[in-house]
């Protein structure tokens with residue numbers, strides 16, 4: 001059922017019960033009155049899935065903006081909050097995807113799965129930063145001929161260093 005928040009004007013499909021709270025401002029959600037909806041009947045059930053033509057604006061003006069709970073500032077900020085939320089969500093998804101591909105979890109979360117070091121040879125994200133301790137160790141062990149000198153990454157997939 002189409003539910004709405006009286007405080008910030010958020011509208012989405014939800015359960016018509018007391019547990020439904022706005023995902024933006026945590027206020028209680030209320031069902032959108034039937035007169036604004038295109039009724040769609042299916043067997044015994046009536047589904048109120050859609051706003052009728054031009055009804056959404058009318059609904060906002062008549063129902064949301066006249067509510068005592070209405071918060072104009074929150075209403076104006078809501079699209080921005082929603083956009084930011086979905087960006088954060090996408091960053092998290094990208095980070096998870098990168099981690100599945102072998103990327104360092106800490107770096108993946110920090111960068112939102114973007115601009116991660118990638119093996120130039122095989123394209124794997126499963127690369128390891130070669131720390132200075134390891135570099136010193138390889139200088140000590142292999143002398144000046146170590147291939148690891150001046151390289152900062154090693155691919156855990158194909159072994160390439162760069």
Ligand SMILES: [Zn+2]
Pocket residue numbers: 005006007008009010022023024025026027
């Ligand atoms: Zn709300």
Ligand SMILES: [Zn+2]
Pocket residue numbers: 119120121122123124155156157158159160
């Ligand atoms: Zn590689």
